[in-house]
Amino acid sequence: MKKIFTPLVLILLSSITFAQNMLGSNEKEERAKFLRGALTDLRTCYDINYYHLDVKIDIDNKSVSGSNEFAFTATKDFENLQFDLFENLKVEKVVFKGKELPFTREFAAVFVKFPKIKKGSRERFTVFYSGKPIVAKRAPWDGGFIFKKDKSGNPFVSVACQGLGASVWWPNKDHQSDEVDSMLISISALKDLDCIANGRYRGKTQGNDGYTKHHWFVGNPINNYNIAFYIGKYAHWSDSYDGENGKLSLDFYPLKEDSTKARPHWDADVKPMLKSFEYWFGPYPWYKDGYKLVQAPHLGMEHQSAVAYGNQYQKGYLGRDLSGTGAGLKWDFITIHETGHEWFGNNITTKDIADMWVHEGFTTYSEVLFTESTQGKTAASDYLIGLRKNIENTAPMIGKYNTNTEGSGDMYYKGANLIHTIRQLINNDEKFRQILRGLNKTFYHSTTTSADVEAYIIKQSGLKLDKVFDQYLRHAAIPTLEYKIENGTLQYRWISDVTGFDMPVKVSLKADEYTVVKPSNHWQSVKVDASITPENFKVERNFYVNTKNAK
Numbered sequence: 001m002k003k004i005f006t007p008l009v010l011i012l013l014s015s016i017t018f019a020q021n022m023l024g025s026n027e028k029e030e031r032a033k034f035l036r037g038a039l040t041d042l043r044t045c046y047d048i049n050y051y052h053l054d055v056k057i058d059i060d061n062k063s064v065s066g067s068n069e070f071a072f073t074a075t076k077d078f079e080n081l082q083f084d085l086f087e088n089l090k091v092e093k094v095v096f097k098g099k100e101l102p103f104t105r106e107f108a109a110v111f112v113k114f115p116k117i118k119k120g121s122r123e124r125f126t127v128f129y130s131g132k133p134i135v136a137k138r139a140p141w142d143g144g145f146i147f148k149k150d151k152s153g154n155p156f157v158s159v160a161c162q163g164l165g166a167s168v169w170w171p172n173k174d175h176q177s178d179e180v181d182s183m184l185i186s187i188s189a190l191k192d193l194d195c196i197a198n199g200r201y202r203g204k205t206q207g208n209d210g211y212t213k214h215h216w217f218v219g220n221p222i223n224n225y226n227i228a229f230y231i232g233k234y235a236h237w238s239d240s241y242d243g244e245n246g247k248l249s250l251d252f253y254p255l256k257e258d259s260t261k262a263r264p265h266w267d268a269d270v271k272p273m274l275k276s277f278e279y280w281f282g283p284y285p286w287y288k289d290g291y292k293l294v295q296a297p298h299l300g301m302e303h304q305s306a307v308a309y310g311n312q313y314q315k316g317y318l319g320r321d322l323s324g325t326g327a328g329l330k331w332d333f334i335t336i337h338e339t340g341h342e343w344f345g346n347n348i349t350t351k352d353i354a355d356m357w358v359h360e361g362f363t364t365y366s367e368v369l370f371t372e373s374t375q376g377k378t379a380a381s382d383y384l385i386g387l388r389k390n391i392e393n394t395a396p397m398i399g400k401y402n403t404n405t406e407g408s409g410d411m412y413y414k415g416a417n418l419i420h421t422i423r424q425l426i427n428n429d430e431k432f433r434q435i436l437r438g439l440n441k442t443f444y445h446s447t448t449t450s451a452d453v454e455a456y457i458i459k460q461s462g463l464k465l466d467k468v469f470d471q472y473l474r475h476a477a478i479p480t481l482e483y484k485i486e487n488g489t490l491q492y493r494w495i496s497d498v499t500g501f502d503m504p505v506k507v508s509l510k511a512d513e514y515t516v517v518k519p520s521n522h523w524q525s526v527k528v529d530a531s532i533t534p535e536n537f538k539v540e541r542n543f544y545v546n547t548k549n550a551k
Contacts, residue, residue, distance in 0.1 A: 028107075030403075035082075035109040036165065037352070037404030039177060042082035042111065046072040048173050048180045049122070055170060056188035056211060057231060059155050062147055064089075065130035066188075068171050072124075074117045084108050084167035084174035089131035091171070096125040108167055108174075127171040134168055136160065139298035140308075144168055148297040150232060150255050155193060156297045157231040160308065163353060163406060166224035177351035177447050179221040187229045188213045194234040196253050198227060198306045199289045218305070219288045221445045223349050228303040230294045235259035241274050241291075244283040248274070249290035258295060258313065265313045266293060269335045276373035277343065277366060282437040285347035285445065293335065300334035302341030302363075309334055323386030327371050327379045340366030348443040348453070353406050354399035355450035357473065361397070361415020362436075368416060381542055384420055387413040388544065397473050398450060408476070417544035418472045424542050425468075425504060426461050435460045464502075471498045480546040481505060481519060481539060490528045490537070494519045495548070506540035508532060514540040 048070065055066030070083065085091060086108050094101045094112050103112045110127075117123060136144035143164030148156045159169055167174040185197045191212040199218035206212055232255055239250040250270065254262030270293070278284060284291065289305040296308035299318075311318060311334035321328035344366070345359035364387070372380035391414045399407035408414075423432045435457060442456060454469045471479055475497040483492040490509065494501045501521060506514040510529040517526060528537075534549050 032107040033403040033405065035107055036084065036174065038402040039175060040082065041076075041078075042080055043173060043175060043178075045074065045076050045078040046081055046117075046173075047075055048072050048178050050182055050184075051172065051180050052184040052186065053170055053227070054186040054188075054213075057157065057229070059147065059157055059190065059231070061132070062135060062145065063130070063132045064169060067126050067128045069124060069126045070173070071122070074119050074121050074123065076119045078117050079114050081112055081114065082173075083110050083112065083127065083171055084165065085110055085127070085129060085171040086134065086165075086168050089129055089133065089169075089171075092128040092130060094125060094127050096123070101125070108165075110171070129171055133159075134164075136298070140301045146297045151257055152233070154233045155190070155231060156255070157229075158296050158298065158308065159228055160296075160298055160301045162225045162301065163404075165404070166227055170227070172224050174224055176223055176225075176349060176353060179223050179349065179445075179447060181221055183218045183222060183227070185216045185218065185227065185229070186213050187216075187231075189231045193231050194236075194253075196230045196234065196292070196294050196306060198222060198304055220286055220305075222304050223346070223447075226302065226304040226346060228301070228306060228308065230296060230306070230308070232295075232297075233257075234295070235262075237263065241271055243274060243287070244278050245287050248284055248287055251290060251292040253292065253294040255295050261313050262295070265332065266335065269332050270339075272374060273331075273336055273339060273370055276370045277340065279373070280366075280369045280433055280436055281343040282440045285342060285440065291339075291342075300338045302338045302345050304342065304346040307335075307338045307342070309338070311335070321386075322390065323383045324389070325379075325382045325386040327375055327383040327386075328367070330375065331370065333367070336367055336370050337363060340364075340370075343440050347440055347445060349447045351447045351449055352401050353404060354401045356399070356406050357397040357411035357415040358448075358450055358453050360411040361419055364412045364416035365419045368420065381420075384416060385541055388417060391417070393476055393478060395476050414472070414478075414544075418468075420542060421472075421544050422457065422461070422465060422468065424506070424540070425463055425465070431461070467498045467501050468503050471496050471501055471503075478545055479503065480548050481507075482548045482550050483534075483537060484550040485528060485532065485534045485537060488527055488530060489525050490532070491523050491525045491550075492517065492519050493523045494521055496521065505543050505545060508536070508538045508540075511536075 050071035052069040055064050094103050101112050134144035136142050139146045140160035143161045146158050150156045161168045165174045187195045188211040189195045195214040197216035199216045202215040202217050204212050204214045234253045235256045241248045286305045292306045293309050294306050296310045299310045301308040316329045317333040340363040344362035350358050368380045368384045371383045391410050395408040397407045397411045399405040426432045458465045480495040482495050504516050504518045509515045511531040
């Protein structure tokens, strides 16, 4: 059907084109980042309640075609809204109450003109689209579609898009702050292939075109980047876990050719992992949708209730221990890490990816806690401390807000070491555990901010941690304890970016013994045992700080 443009829309379209042409390349990039990352009135005017994504995956042409229905509640009166779809994909039409609506595009942002929508009204519109999505060069890090084949030459296809955005392959309100309440995912794939997606399977519809449409329903809130599909020749078996909230269904989907080795490999980790994580974090957040592990044509991703697995059925990270201690070779990194995200990242989701340390820092710490549950506390500390060699400390862990910009990659290992340092300050493992469980209960199925998470930990711990969070999250460097020892006296102070930094720390005032001291940015002193010298003076290893001998 031919698009009908009103004079106003034509003026808007020509203005957008003119503005884009006038911008320099850097300005264009910043403008695109703003449209992708900012919560403007065109996004906050509506709250997403439900999606029905109905899309055909044409593997031979590496293309998609279909529609997405948006069901929303208006948060204010409005006539215009924004949804998102990458520029290389074509918006065929936008339909509201049986009529096509005019729209304009600026980069990946699509602006739709509605009849006046009243605050509180619940409405629906459908976007029809088609095109060839970006194909990932190095999924899951760069994002996009993954087209591979299994060892027998069968198609093996999926998608990963965290950071890049779900609008790389389907139209949606592509901002982490607004999670849809529920969603029907209908994926059409060649009839001789299996298709797995998030949530519960609702059956399939046979088409007359050689395609079968597979329906999956997600009954819990879910973030756009977690929506995924897996197409291939799959085996399947089911199990259950007696968890805190009753029987949790477990479903496993390896490729048929890998099913023999998959079962014993996954059986070794999954139930012990769920036991550990429910102990530390509280009930698995998605009993309604179940837990699935699905073999993927990339390393892995935390796709909610359908965790992507690509670690080649090896222990560690593709057979390596990222800590170098050996503790990480006793479990499968991808199974543990990506499932940890079901609590931190999927249950607790940050509104802005600038705060993604909340996802990755706590999830990296889930590896530590699983190690503690299965190998003991010393092995867990060894594992965490071994990860420090991967920290660069060259940029802050928190990124630039409203620009869809992540912070430093240190959010993984440095984030986990920050959490571990705070655990030492709390100095009560049961209290620390209740804080982790309380986070998942307080921010259950919701989006939040680093500031809110920090405030919760500060309140529940009863500690003054604001300067600790500021130093580790908002500055590149970690604090340095500067010291000098002369005539049986230790002098010490913090060197920090944060003025008034005063984090307590345990130090060796006697051989083989640690004592809490409370340094500030000013020199203080305390007597030390004669056995302590500038060369053997130490900070207790579980505190992630630097030391410097002032001599």
